[in-house]
Structures are given as C-alpha cells and as structure tokens.
Amino acid sequence: MDSFVLDAQNPNPKNLKNLLKYEEQLERQLVSLDNILGALDVRNHSLGQLLVLKAKGADQNKNRNTFIDQCNNFFRNCNFEQVRIAPAQFSSLSKFYTEALFEVRQPIRGVAILKEALNILSDNKPTSNLTPIHTDFLQLCILSKCYHQALPLIESNITHINPEQSSIAIKDILCYFYYSGIIFTALKKYKKAIEAFKFVITAPASALSAIAVEAYKKYLIVNLIQYGTTQHFPRCTPAVVQRNIKSHCKPYTEFVQSFSNGSLNDIINKSSSGAEFFQKDNNWGLVKLSIKSIHRRNIKKLTQTFMTLSISDIAEKVNIPKAKAEQFVLKMIEEGEIFATINQKDGMVTFDECFEDFSGPAILNDLDRNINNIVSLESKIKDMDEKISLSNGYLKKLASGKGTQLSQYEDPMEDIN
C-alpha cells in the first residue's frame, strides 16, 4: 500500500492516472484505509483521497458518521482538476455519501455540500449540464424537504449530458427527472411536474424501466389534479413504453377512467378499492388531492358562470356540505385561484373576473425572460442542426440518396443516346 501512497503524493499530474489501477487493491485493505487517508492531503492529493473514500464507501461496516465527516471535508476542499480524471469513482462516492446520510437520517447535512459539488463534473455549468451528482442532490433535497434549494436547478432547462466527462447513465437521468417531478409536485407546481414526469416516460427506451412506471403513476394523478383528465401518451413516447406500461398500473388507469365518466361516488369507490396499491406506492395523498381538486374545479367553473351566487347554491351545485363550501371558497380566494368576495350578511358570494390584465413591469419581465430563453434555445437548436448536418452518418446517407437520384436521371439520357 505504500506504493499507492507514494504514487498519490507524486506531484507530477501526468502520473496521476496510474493511481486508478490501485482501485481493487484498496477495496481489499479496508482496515488501513483511514491511515492511508490520513497520509494524504486533501488539496494536493485529491485523486488519492477520492479512491480511498470510494473504497471505504463500499464497506458496509464503516463508521457512517466519520465517513460523512471525511466526505464533507473532501467535497469542500478537493481539487476539481484531479477529481475530473475519475468521474465514475466520484459519482459512486457521491452515491455512497447520499446513502450514508440517509442511513443516519440526517440528509440535510449533505444538501449544501452537494450543491457545491454540482459544479465539479458539469464544467461549472450545473444548470445546463446534467451529472450523476444532480440526481443525488435532488434525492437529499427531497429527503430533507429542502425543496427550495433544488428549485433553481430544476427550473433551469437542462439540455446537455456528457457521459465521458461525468459518467452519467440512464438511471441517473431518469431519476433526476423523476425526482424533479416529485419536488414540483410537493411545491404544487403541477404543470412543471407533469413536464418532468413526461420526460421520464418519453426518454429513449428499448425496455420498460421501473422508474418510468413510477413516474407514469404520478403523471396520471398529477394530471388529474391539474386538469381533471388525462392526456394521451406524448407522440415521442417509445413504443415499448406505450404498449406495456399500462399493465403495471391498473388501479391507476381505472381510477383515471372513473374521472372521465363517473360521478363523485364512483370516483371515491374506485379510489378506495385501489387504496392498498396507492398506499403501497406512497401516492395516497396525491389521490386524495386529486379528489379534492374536483370541487375546486367545479367552483372555478361557477365563477365563470355566475357573478353572484349564494353559499348554499354553491354547496348544492358542487355537491358538498354548506359549511365546507364556504371554507373551500375562502381558501381558493386566499390562494389567488379565484377572485371573489363573500358577504356573510346575506350569504352571497360575488365573483369577479380574472384581474390579470397583462400590463406592468412584472409581466414585461416575464415576457422578456421567456423571449431570451427562446433565443438561446434557438441557438442551441442551430448548433445541434449543424452538428448533425456535418456528422458522418448524415453525410453518408445524403450521398447515397443523391447517388440513386442521379442514376435515375442518367438512365433515360443513356437511352436517348
């Protein structure tokens, strides 16, 4: 092991790659790992430390608290250049770290640390390049309920991945979008959640992934909460997913069906008959929310139909008890979902139309941001287009296509001659 320490301390960066060959050896030396770690300096010998820590992470009997402390120190102080040599090892370390935090039930300790670490494998562009660390970060955010920490990240549009640089795999990508869907749902940003879940099921696939199945379940129910119906599969959904996914979530599709044609009783029946499944999948709360959303949607519809309406009429039309109706209306007013005033003296609710008049600096800012987004998106698309039109495969195809066309033209000429 001394040779490893010596190699790790070697200041010549060219030799650093040699370190990787010690990986397996290290995993057999579990007892002395702490000593080796002590011999290395975190800033100058980052790669060595990374390998040692990774080997330690694989050990099931490690002292988790010390491991977490060691990792914290490493993540804070390591040398990015060195770490980038071994992206796969770094990703697994971050996985071990996340797992350890979960096992000691202190996920919040890792949120800030991993947020910084996002930069390491993403070329300092964490909002456009996806890395495995992103996935772990989101997982910690969910476990510690620090959704706001993840929000800026998941609201940005990620369009790049680089497997060589970050060793990212399909599971990381799917989980990343699955987790962002969960965070959006928890923050009640249902439209964005739907987009995130949609990506999971439309990701390229030649087999059905369990992550896609879970995402599809949530996709169905969040759609119910937001729109009260469900959408068809997006056009780009892989055939294998379209064919097979429904058989994995039968109670869900039945529940969705009851929404489109059933009365409230029918919906509640369906939800309770599938309750066991929903609870097992931890989606029971969402199912209950989706049932509540029916009343909200109905009340919202009333605002478009009536200018004034008494509370008892609302209760009758939406089919809920009178006391509850007032609560519902009050809550919806508070949340800005409807614009109305309640007159308790004669029990009348006056509905106003939507006040959003699309003027003022806020909306201007919003539009400006969106336009900028689209402009940058356009340049990305142009890049992609250029890349494709210069790629070998495309040119080859183009050339062969032209060849046949030309020969078609040439043939009749020969006949004439």
Place this chain on the structure above:
Amino acid sequence: MEDMEVEKNSEGSSSSNNNNSSISNEFDLETYINNYTGFTKIYRLIFIAENCKPLEVEAYNMALKEVQKTPNLELYNNIINKSHGILEFDPSYIENLSKKNSLQLDKLEQDLNTAKSNMVKDSIRFAQNDLGEFYYKLGDHQNALKCFIRTRDYCTTSKHVLAMCFNIIKLGVDNQNYTHAPSYIAKAEQSPDLDSASNAKLRSVNGLLNLDSSRFKLAARKFIETPFEQSNVFSDIISPQDIAYYGGLCALATFDRNELKKKVIDDPMFKNYLELVPELRELINDFYNTKYGSCLKYLDKMKPILLLDIHLYKHVESLYQKIRSKALIQYFSPYQSVDMNIMAGAFNTTVIQLEREISKLIMDGDIQARIDSHNKRLYARKADQRTTTFEKTVQVGSDFQNSSNSLLLRLEMLNNNISTVSNRKDTDRSNWEHSLHHPHQMFNLFNNKF
C-alpha cells in the same frame, strides 16, 4: 306579450296534457292508424297499446283485426299474450291458419323448384320473391331476408333491383334494425329509372336511419328533401304526417335561423308536408318569429302524441332539450343584459329552473354570459381579446420551450447511446430494478403529508 296571455287562457284547460286521460280526446287513433298499411300498422298499434293505457283496449282490438288479415300466427299469439286478458285465443283460428300456412309454403317452394328446373331467370326471381313475401307475412324475417337477397342473382332490369332493395329496406325498418339498409339505399339511389315515388321512399327511409342513430341534422335534411307524394305510396313504412313531424322537429333542433327560413319555412316541397300538421307549421313559425312561449306550448301539447310514435319516442326528450336550448340561446343573443324574471315568463318556467338551464348552457360554452344570481340578471360577457391573446402567447411559448428542451435532451441521449435497455444486455449500468426500491423506501412523502 299580450298574444301570449290570450293563448294561455284559451289553452289553460289542456295545460295538464301530460296526463294520459286527455290524450284520447286529442288523439284520434282511427284517423292516425288509417295512414298506415301493412305490418307497421300492427306494430304501431301494439306500441300504442303498450304505452297508453286509455287507448289500450281499442288499440289491441284493432291490432287483432289487422293481424287476422295476415297469415302471421306468431304476431297473433304475441298480441293476445300481451293484452293480458283483453283478447282471447281462438283455437280453431290457429289450427286452420297453421294448416293453411304450411300448405301455402309447400306450394310456393314447389313453384320455386319448378321455376329452377325450367331455368327461366324471371320466373325464378318471381317465385323466390313470392316465397320471401310469404315469409315476411309469416313474420319469419330471417328467411325472408334470405329469399330477397337470393333474388339478387336473377334481377335482369334495374326495376327488379329496385324492388329487391325496397323489400330488404322494408324488412330493416320493420325490425328497426338498420344494418343492411345503408348499402341498399345507396344501391337503389344509383338505379337509373328512379321515379319520384321511390325517390321519396328512399329519402324518408334514409331519414329514419339517421334519426335512429341520433344524427338529427342529417335526418332533417333527408326528410326535407323528400318529394311530396299525394297518393300515400309508402304507407307500409311511414305517413306524410310523420315526415312532417320528424323533419320539422329535427330541423328545429339543429338548423340555424337562416337554414330554418330557407329550407323549412320557405321550402315549396316541405311546405306541403307542413300543411298536413298545422300546429307544427305554427310552431316553427313561432320559433322563427321568436315567440318562444307559444312555440314551447305547442311543443308541450304535441309531446304525448309524439311519445306514441314508434320511431320518434326515444328521441323526443333529446330533441326537445335541443330545441329549448336553442331557443334560450337565440333569445339572449341580441341583449347585453336580461332580467331573468321576464325571460322565465317568456319560456313558461320558473326563475330557478331557468337559472339551472342557463348555467348549464354557459358551462357548455353555448352562451357567453354570466348570471347575477342575487339580482336575477343575466349579463353578456365581453371577451377580452388582449388578455386571451396574452394568455395564449405565454402558453404557446412555454409549450414550445418545454418540448424543444426535452427534444434536445433526448437527442443528446441518443447521440451518446444512452437509453433504457433490457437488464440482460446491460447489467452494469442500467440495473433499474435496484433503483425501484430506492424511491419506494425512501420517500414516504405523499402518503401522510396532505
């Protein structure tokens, strides 16, 4: 308004006309049923007997009389069974008839065989047709259909083809089973010597077909296009009064004002039909002249009679609903705001009832308005073009961004050869089963939180 008051008084006595007992006064079974011949007459009588208590005895007796003119034993038994005691079996009649029927059947089959052995096309067709006709009279529709379809091979002139088509169509209408009808209607329509009588027949059957499948607009068109025939040539299917009723009501439910004026009220051909049912003509005129109160009153008065029609009864409710909604929409269309008390008066209904109807129409997007339930007023809603444009633009923008972003990422994944693949092929990376229990165990998030 004054007109309406007067009418209300004059018709006050019959306002309780949903009551069956008054039907017998207004509805003359004898004149009604004499418009028909053949089996439809019997079917209609049975239908009326089943659905209208006061006319039951009369209708059953008439049906029995009619059925005894035919050799159909099955129907005879049917009627007597259904009449639960009003009519009685006549064993000697049954015996005689069944003997006679089997003799007749034997004779016809013999005829057919002789014709076949003589190889004369026309006589085979004739014999086949006779046999089919007899089966039809016996009520054996399946065999009748078989015979009629067989005549097809022996048709030499287009007249024969036409006759065959009509036989098959008639069978379908009697059974209210329209699976064969469309193709034979199309076939018959292509026939070169289509006289106006058969044309009328085809149109009306086509209308019936569309009515049966609730395509009211098409049905209305077909009925209105039906040429008027003085002599009642298709009394074994439908009477001219029926055409007026079916066509008029379907048109009222589906046509807009212009169409109604041009195609119904001013149409020279359909006018003839409307003359047969003056109330219907009045009603349509009232609707066109926005006298909805009297129009709806006429409709209410007509309803019990329409419910006794074998073809129309199942569509009466939905047609009435449609007509009513249209009347409401038209009534409101020129106004900025309307007092619902007055509106309710114009429609012979209560304000609460009206509010319910209008709110449904608003929710379905048929009326652009909002209800002030406190002051019982209805206000037209102005569409704010600017806001809707903004909303749409923002929506389209974000949709575009979302779809392009995920498209780019998917492309990137494909470029890097990253996709979900089966476990067997690729074990080291996408071991997805492992990831399954991950989210499961860890996030107990949505279960208890809400």
